[in-house]
Amino acid sequence: MQDHVTPRRVVILGGGFAGLFAARALRHSPVAVTVVDRQAHHLFQPLLYQCSSGILSEGQIAQPLRKVLRRHHNVDCVLADATDVDVKAQLVHARRPDGGTLELPYDDLIVAVGMRQSYFGHDEFAAYAPGMKTLDDALDIRRRIYRAFEMAETAEDDDERRRWLTFALVGGGPTGVELAGQIREIAGHTLDREFRTIDAEAARVLLFEGSDEVLGAFGPALARRAARTLRSLGVELHMGTIVTDVDADGVSVRDRNGAVSRFAARTVLWTAGVEAPPIAGALARATGVEQDRAGRIPVEPDLTLAGHPEIRVTGDVMSLNRLPGLAEVAMQSGAYAGRALRHAVEGRTKRPKPFKYRDLGSAAYICRGRAVVKVGRLHLSGVLGWFVWLFIHLAFLTGFRSRLGAVLSWAVTFATSSRRERAFLSSKGGPPPGAGESR
Amino acid sequence: MQDHVTPRRVVILGGGFAGLFAARALRHSPVAVTVVDRQAHHLFQPLLYQCSSGILSEGQIAQPLRKVLRRHHNVDCVLADATDVDVKAQLVHARRPDGGTLELPYDDLIVAVGMRQSYFGHDEFAAYAPGMKTLDDALDIRRRIYRAFEMAETAEDDDERRRWLTFALVGGGPTGVELAGQIREIAGHTLDREFRTIDAEAARVLLFEGSDEVLGAFGPALARRAARTLRSLGVELHMGTIVTDVDADGVSVRDRNGAVSRFAARTVLWTAGVEAPPIAGALARATGVEQDRAGRIPVEPDLTLAGHPEIRVTGDVMSLNRLPGLAEVAMQSGAYAGRALRHAVEGRTKRPKPFKYRDLGSAAYICRGRAVVKVGRLHLSGVLGWFVWLFIHLAFLTGFRSRLGAVLSWAVTFATSSRRERAFLSSKGGPPPGAGESR
Numbered sequence: 044m045q046d047h048v049t050p051r052r053v054v055i056l057g058g059g060f061a062g063l064f065a066a067r068a069l070r071h072s073p074v075a076v077t078v079v080d081r082q083a084h085h086l087f088q089p090l091l092y093q094c095s096s097g098i099l100s101e102g103q104i105a106q107p108l109r110k111v112l113r114r115h116h117n118v119d120c121v122l123a124d125a126t127d128v129d130v131k132a133q134l135v136h137a138r139r140p141d142g143g144t145l146e147l148p149y150d151d152l153i154v155a156v157g158m159r160q161s162y163f164g165h166d167e168f169a170a171y172a173p174g175m176k177t178l179d180d181a182l183d184i185r186r187r188i189y190r191a192f193e194m195a196e197t198a199e200d201d202d203e204r205r206r207w208l209t210f211a212l213v214g215g216g217p218t219g220v221e222l223a224g225q226i227r228e229i230a231g232h233t234l235d236r237e238f239r240t241i242d243a244e245a246a247r248v249l250l251f252e253g254s255d256e257v258l259g260a261f262g263p264a265l266a267r268r269a270a271r272t273l274r275s276l277g278v279e280l281h282m283g284t285i286v287t288d289v290d291a292d293g294v295s296v297r298d299r300n301g302a303v304s305r306f307a308a309r310t311v312l313w314t315a316g317v318e319a320p321p322i323a324g325a326l327a328r329a330t331g332v333e334q335d336r337a338g339r340i341p342v343e344p345d346l347t348l349a350g351h352p353e354i355r356v357t358g359d360v361m362s363l364n365r366l367p368g369l370a371e372v373a374m375q376s377g378a379y380a381g382r383a384l385r386h387a388v389e390g391r392t393k394r395p396k397p398f399k400y401r402d403l404g405s406a407a408y409i410c411r412g413r414a415v416v417k418v419g420r421l422h423l424s425g426v427l428g429w430f431v432w433l434f435i436h437l438a439f440l441t442g443f444r445s446r447l448g449a450v451l452s453w454a455v456t457f458a459t460s461s462r463r464e465r466a467f468l469s470s471k472g473g474p475p476p477g478a479g480e481s482r
Numbered sequence: 483m484q485d486h487v488t489p490r491r492v493v494i495l496g497g498g499f500a501g502l503f504a505a506r507a508l509r510h511s512p513v514a515v516t517v518v519d520r521q522a523h524h525l526f527q528p529l530l531y532q533c534s535s536g537i538l539s540e541g542q543i544a545q546p547l548r549k550v551l552r553r554h555h556n557v558d559c560v561l562a563d564a565t566d567v568d569v570k571a572q573l574v575h576a577r578r579p580d581g582g583t584l585e586l587p588y589d590d591l592i593v594a595v596g597m598r599q600s601y602f603g604h605d606e607f608a609a610y611a612p613g614m615k616t617l618d619d620a621l622d623i624r625r626r627i628y629r630a631f632e633m634a635e636t637a638e639d640d641d642e643r644r645r646w647l648t649f650a651l652v653g654g655g656p657t658g659v660e661l662a663g664q665i666r667e668i669a670g671h672t673l674d675r676e677f678r679t680i681d682a683e684a685a686r687v688l689l690f691e692g693s694d695e696v697l698g699a700f701g702p703a704l705a706r707r708a709a710r711t712l713r714s715l716g717v718e719l720h721m722g723t724i725v726t727d728v729d730a731d732g733v734s735v736r737d738r739n740g741a742v743s744r745f746a747a748r749t750v751l752w753t754a755g756v757e758a759p760p761i762a763g764a765l766a767r768a769t770g771v772e773q774d775r776a777g778r779i780p781v782e783p784d785l786t787l788a789g790h791p792e793i794r795v796t797g798d799v800m801s802l803n804r805l806p807g808l809a810e811v812a813m814q815s816g817a818y819a820g821r822a823l824r825h826a827v828e829g830r831t832k833r834p835k836p837f838k839y840r841d842l843g844s845a846a847y848i849c850r851g852r853a854v855v856k857v858g859r860l861h862l863s864g865v866l867g868w869f870v871w872l873f874i875h876l877a878f879l880t881g882f883r884s885r886l887g888a889v890l891s892w893a894v895t896f897a898t899s900s901r902r903e904r905a906f907l908s909s910k911g912g913p914p915p916g917a918g919e920s921r
Contacts, residue, residue: 083632084905100539105905107628109676119678122632139636140629140908179907189546190579193522193561197578237548239558444894444902455883463883466523466544468618469579470909 050075050117051388054135054149056125056322058085058108060370061155061358061377068381070115072388077147078108079137081124082177085111087440089370090449091175092218095184096225097233097462103448104440105178111442121145125322128152130329130351151353151387153380154326154340158359158368161318161337168289172313175218184312186467188226191310192234195241202307208246209308211294213286214315215252216260217407220269222312223250224410227276232460248278249306251296253315255282258407258415260367261422265415268424272409286315317368319360330354335362344397346380355380366400370439375400406432411457489514489556490827493574493588495564495761497524497547499809500594500797500816507820509554511827516586517547518576520563521616524550526879528809529888530614531657534623535664536672536901542887543879544617550881560584564761567591569768569790590792590826592819593765593779597798597807600757600776607728611752614657623751625906627665630749631673634680641746647685648747650733652725653754654691655699656846659708661751662689663849666715671899687717688745690735692754694721697846697854699806700861704854707863711848725754756807758799769793774801783836785819794819805839809878814839845871850896 051074055062058080069076084105093099109120123137123145135147160174173183188210195207210226212219230246237243250257250273256266257273257280270280281296288295293307319338327334330348334340339362340348346361348354357380358373366372376398383395404418406428414432416423423431433453440446456462490513494501497519508515523544532538548559562576562584574586599613612622627649634646649665651658669685676682689696689712695705696712696719709719720735727734732746758777766773769787773779778801779787785800787793796819797812805811815837822834843857845867853871855862862870872892879885895901 082908083628086905097541100541100903101905102536102539102901102903107676107904110900110904113676119635121636122629123636139633141633143636143638145636177908178905179909182907189522190561194578194580196558197560197562197582197584199582237546237552444900448902461549461883462541463887464539464541465546465549466525466540466617468621469521469616470618 051150052148053077053151053153053384054079054147055153055155056080056135057155057157057358058082058120059088059155059157059358060373061157061380062153063108063111064374064377065153065155065357065381065384066112066115066118068378069117069385072117072385074117074151074384074388076115076118077121077149078112078118079121079123079125079135079147080108081122081140083107083109083120083122084178086178087445088176090436090440091178091181092221092225094178094464095175095181096188096222096229097185097465098456099449099452100464101178101182103445103452106442106445121147125156127322127325128329130326130354133353149353151384152355153377153384154323154354154356154360155358155373155377155380156320156322156360157373158317158337158339159320160313161316162313163316165289168313171289171291172213172294172311174313175222182468184222185464187310187312188229189465189467192230192238192241192243192246194309196238197240204241205247206292206307206309208241208243209249209293209306209310210246211249211251211306211308211311213251213289213294213311213313215250215254215257215280215282216314217258217405218314219250219252219312220257220273221408222314223248223273223278224276224408224413227278228410228460229462231277233462233465235460247308249281249308250278251281251284251286251294253283253285257282261405261407261415261417265417265422265424269407269409269415272413272424276410289313317359323360326354326356345383345395346376346398355383363398364400369405371403371405372400404435406435408432411460490589491587492516492590492592492823493518493586494592494594495519495574496594496596496797497521497559498527498594498596498797499812500596500819501592502547502550503813503816504592504594504796504820504823505551505554505557507817508556508824511556511824513556513590513823513827515554515557516560516588517551517557518560518562518564518574518586519547520561520579522546522548522559522561523617525617526884527615528875529879530617530620531660531664533617533903534614534620535627535661535668536624536904537891537895538888539903540617540621542884542891545881545884560586564595566761566764567768569765569793572792588792590823591794592816592823593762593793593795593799594797594812594816595759595761595799596812597756597776597778598759599752600755601752602755604728607752610728610730611652611733611750613752614661621907623661624903626749626751627668628904628906631669631677631680631682631685633748635677636679643680644686645731645746645748647680647682648688648732648745648749649685650688650690650745650747650750652690652728652733652750652752654689654693654696654719654721655753656697656844657753658689658691658751659696659712660847661753662687662712662717663715663847663852666717667849667899668901670716672901672904674899686747688720688747689717690720690723690725690733692722692724696721700844700846700854700856704856704861704863708846708848708854711852711863715849728752756798762799765793765795784822784834785815785837794822802837803839808844810842810844811839843874845874847871850899 198204234243357376359368637643673682796815
């Protein structure tokens with residue numbers, strides 16, 4: 044890198060898995076990288092539910108982006124929310140937390156903004172049923188879970204007590220399943236002998252899922268086993284049901300036959316769907332590409348935008364061959380985009396091979412000693428699945444200290460059911476309802 | 483304890499050091515204890531500043547009250563805010579977090595509600611200058627400290643950059659001194675080589691104190707040494723100054739000669755004073771006792787209220803012989819009140835000996851390897867003081883796991899300056915400005 048030449052400017056929107064892996068792939072390239080994120084931390088999202096359930100602290104799953112990238116001397120991090128892209132002027136417009144604006148010129152743009160929680164057009168549900176995408180969400184959910192038991196203890200009558208002891212989870216994907224397992228474990232083990240009036244163990248956990256199975260992505264055999272494990276934990280599964288209304292008192296659901304029922308529950312958590320953040324729409328309008336139904340942006344086989352070889356889209360917000368929104372896809376697509384850009388900078392003229400996702404498998408934790416894992420044709424569940432889950436998450440968790448901390452926290456929680464991070468804030472701790480989050 | 487006799491009902495207001503030690507002293511008494519607190523956790527307040535500075539997590543300094551008291555089978559915990567005391571009917575009125583009300587009848591009342599931050603009649607300062615009394619406060623301050631450096635990095639001009647890199651601390655007691663040391667350490671060590679535009683090390687920390695010295699309670703010799711250590715850390719001490727105004731841009735101060743100056747600072751933290759929460763005023767009105775200037779309640783030598791032998795006042799909110807608001811005073815007075823009550827229940831008719839505070843010493847941490855400690859006539863500072871500080875805090879921190887966790891966190895932070903808990907929330911995370919906190 045020669046000092047007297049202005050290096051090629053690369054702007055990466057988003058510091059999640061895709062953005063981080065893209066920045067890392069550019070480490071030894073003579074480019075000036077700017078990572079823009081509305082959070083100052085990189086979040087290890089697959090363990091966010093353990094932060095909300097009191098096993099891990101915020102710092103164990105979220106590290107400052109600029110600390111993670113400290114030794115990448117060509118990378119700067121900017122805490123701002125990208126609001127628009129001017130593709131003609133090659134300029135990203137962003138808003139700082141204090142309302143000030145920034146203009147970030149780029150020669151190359153890597154979009155890795157992720158997806159946010161979707162309420163399928165019912166953003167008014169958000170006030171009653173937080174999603175699980177950010178640290179703010181996780182602390183909000185932690186507060187709701189533990190406070191519900193406190194409120195039940197001093198409830199005025201049995202009806203009210205039952206409402207506080209009923210937890211409704213919307214969505215039967217990994218996050219919904221993990222949360223369901225966590226709440227049943229908290230009720231049955233963590234809170235053991237702490238309450239004088241209520242029987243915490245009697246807490247009901249209802250899981251609503253529109254399809255016929257939980258963890259459908261893991262295939263029918265593992266889905267069946269997951270359902271069995273959940274039922275044995277005491278989770279009440281309501282398959283084939285659509286949630287039609289959410290308020291402070293509970294949820295209304297409609298089943299396949301159109302029958303509507305009402306479930307009283309003071310705590311409702313939402314993990315049912317995702318949608319692209321507004322910046323994806325802005326980019327689509329600026330480039331003329333058409334987003335898919337959830338707002339994802341279709342890309343060419345090399346992850347560039349049609350007609351815009353200088354713009355690459357990676358991670359959850361990328362639409363390509365119906366790839367799922369998994370951490371692994373985000374890492375691989377981010378690394379691919381960074382590498383492709385590095386090759387271009389190095390002057391390689393050969394067209395890069397199309398991006399190909401290598402499915403290394405997926406895993407979902409259900410409860411202590413129970414997880415389901417799918418690696419190619421290998422399907423694991425139960426204790427063996429759980430060990431593999433443990434290994435995978437340790438391998439990918441960022442930083443040695445986080446790994447050590449997580450192992451210690453898991454060891455104590457698995458041995459004693461005690462959870463260290465149960466203290467919750469008085470205030471909501473989450474963003475105002477309906478506020479967009481583009482992680 | 484006979485089942486067919488209704489046990490004597492003891493209500494303890496507050497689950498801080500005083501309330502916790504009172505409940506513990508009643509463990510083997512045939513009484514029914516109810517601990518009422520507006521937080522569900524017991525907070526180890528002396529380390530709160532380490533939570534705000536990113537060394538410790540919330541769970542390392544705050545444990546669920548009902549978990550701490552789990553094996554005290556005669557204790558129940560209630561998450562509610564005591565709003566009034568009906569001393570004739572012997573009834574505490576309280577408000578649950580959802581707005582519902584509770585009535586708690588008592589035979590004996592132990593008041594241990596602590597003190598909250600005081601802005602000396604300027605509650606409007608709270609929005610710009612959070613205090614440091616609760617977990618919400620600590621996370622709010624964590625966000626303000628780390629976000630300030632992020633904002634400086636993308637500031638529009640040098641003036642704005644300087645404002646973001648200036649931290650004004652109001653109050654030169656232990657909390658103010660500890661925070662000043664923490665911010666200088668973060669600037670000079672923790673953030674080392676993470677920023678590309680700003681020089682984090684150049685961050686200014688201004689400490690404003692109305693008296694002539696910091697840590698005045700430690701005596702002139704230690705106060706001088708503390709001031710020297712702070713100056714060598716780069717903290718700018720402004721002694722003999724009163725803060726007259728606080729807004730989003732900084733503080734206005736007046737010195738002894740009446741000269742007014744203005745300091746631009748985007749981050750202002752307030753540790754200058756305390757006042758009693760509203761429930762103390764309600765109790766004073768109900769019993770006819772007169773609060774002191776800060777709202778503390780004067781007590782008899784046995785900690786009862788004049789004319790109300792069934793009401794005992796303990797901890798920071800108790801006014802007796804000008805005892806300072808220290809954790810140690812709270813622990814001893816709470817334990818005394820619990821013991822006196824136990825003796826009364828056991829039918830001892832002998833008047834208890836007056837409460838006598840045994841000064842076991844006090845300690846304040848300044849920075850890595852530097853603390854001041856005063857134990858009777860023994861005055862320590864520097865590394866030796868720091869070792870004694872370490873020992874004291876480990877001895878008193880509640881729970882084995884918290885101790886182990888704190889030792890590990892301290893070891894890493896002291897060795898590498900790295901702080902694990904740097905992730906901050908997007909939202910304020912604190913209570914709305916002016917909202918009362920009575921911990």
